[in-house]
Amino acid sequence: MALDPHFLRATVGDHTHGRTDDQCHGVAVPAVGDDHRAIAHCFTLVNRQLPRPGSVVDADVPEAIGQPLANLLPLLGCGEEAAALAFEGLSTAVVVDPVATAVLAAIASEERGHDASIRALLAALPPAPRLESMLTRARRFHIRLAAGGTTLHLARIAALDSAVCIILSRLTGKHGRLVGTPAIRGVLTRIRDDEARHVTASRRLVLAVGERTRVRDAAAVARDGLANILALASDAFEALAVDPTRLVADVRNLPNGLFPA
Numbered sequence: 001m002a003l004d005p006h007f008l009r010a011t012v013g014d015h016t017h018g019r020t021d022d023q024c025h026g027v028a029v030p031a032v033g034d035d036h037r038a039i040a041h042c043f044t045l046v047n048r049q050l051p052r053p054g055s056v057v058d059a060d061v062p063e064a065i066g067q068p069l070a071n072l073l074p075l076l077g078c079g080e081e082a083a084a085l086a087f088e089g090l091s092t093a094v095v096v097d098p099v100a101t102a103v104l105a106a107i108a109s110e111e112r113g114h115d116a117s118i119r120a121l122l123a124a125l126p127p128a129p130r131l132e133s134m135l136t137r138a139r140r141f142h143i144r145l146a147a148g149g150t151t152l153h154l155a156r157i158a159a160l161d162s163a164v165c166i167i168l169s170r171l172t173g174k175h176g177r178l179v180g181t182p183a184i185r186g187v188l189t190r191i192r193d194d195e196a197r198h199v200t201a202s203r204r205l206v207l208a209v210g211e212r213t214r215v216r217d218a219a220a221v222a223r224d225g226l227a228n229i230l231a232l233a234s235d236a237f238e239a240l241a242v243d244p245t246r247l248v249a250d251v252r253n254l255p256n257g258l259f260p261a
Contacts, residue, residue: 042078042139043085049109049116061125061184065177068239069184070125075233077118078135079164080191082142084111086157093150100205107198114191121187134232141225151209152218155259158202159219161195162258163226163251168192170242177241203258216259227252 061069087108091101122128145156168188172178178185206215227248230237234244 041074041081042135042142043081045081045084045112045115048119049112061181063126065181065240066125068236069178070122070128071131072233072236072240073118073122073125074128074131074135075138075229076164076167077115077122078138079142079160080111080114080118082139082145083157083161084108084115086142086146086153087111089146090150090154090157103201103205107201110194110198114194117187117191121184134229137232138229141229145222148218151206151211152214154202155206155215155219156222158199158206159222159254159258160226161199161202162255163223164195165192165199166250167230167247168195170237170247171240175241177239199258206259212259212261216254216261219259220254223254224252 087104091104091108145160146153169192170176172185172189172192178188209215230251231244231248234248237244237247
C-alpha cells in the first residue's frame with residue numbers, strides 16, 4: 001500500500017467540523033479481545049487513554065435523553081474498541097510502507113481517544129440494562145471483519161466508519177434530542193469528524209491496491225451486517241428522535257462513491 005505523505009499528514013492532522021452525511025463517505029473494525037464482562041466493553045484495550053479535554057460531562061442529563069443514550073453508547077463503544085485494535089494491527093501489517101504505517105498508527109490512537117470519550121459520557125449517564133447479548137453479537141461481527149487479508153479488512157473499516165458518520169450525524173442533528181445537551185453533542189460531533197477523516201485515509205489506501213469488485217462486495221456485506229446490529233437498538237434511536245427505520249436503511253446502503261466498482 002502506498003499513499004502520498006502530504007495527503008496523509010493533512011488527513012490525520014486536520015480537524016474539519018460541520019460535516020454532513022454526504023461528506024462522511026470520503027473508521028468498527030475488528031480485533032481479537034477476551035474481555036466483555038463489563039457491560040460497556042467488548043474488547044480488552046491495554047493502557048486505555050484518559051478522556052481528552054471536553055469529553056467529560058459534569059452536568060445532569062435529563063433521564064429522557066440519558067437512558068436511551070446509555071443504552072446505545074456501549075454498542076458504539078464496541079466499535080471504537082475494535083477499531084483501535086484493528087488499526088493497531090493494520091499499522092504493523094504494512095511495514096513496507098512507512099507512510100501508511102504512520103497514518104494507521106495515528107488513526108489507532110484517535111480511536112483509543114474515542115473509546116475514552118465514550119467511557120467519559122457513560123460515566124455521566126444512568127446505568128444501562130444488561131446488554132451482553134447485543135454486545136456479544138457485535139463483538140463477533142467485528143472479529144469476522146478481519147477475514148480475507150489486509151485490503152478487505154481496511155475496506156470494511158472504511159465502510160463501517162462511513163456508517164458511523166451517518167449515525168453520529170443523525171444523533172447530533174438539529175432535529176435530534178441531543179440539541180439540548182451541547183456537551184454531549186460536542187463530544188459526538190468531534191468523534192464524527194475524526195471518523196470522516198479516517199474514511200478518507202482508509203479509502204485512499206484501499207483504492208491504491210485495486211481489486212475494486214472484491215473490495216466493494218466486502219464493504220457492502222460489512223454495512224449490511226452493521227445495519228442488522230443497529231436494528232437491535234431501534235428503541236434507543238427512536239427515543240433520541242432518530243428514525244431507526246431510515247437509519248438502518250441508510251447504513252445498509254453502501255454509497256456508490258465509496259468504492260466504485
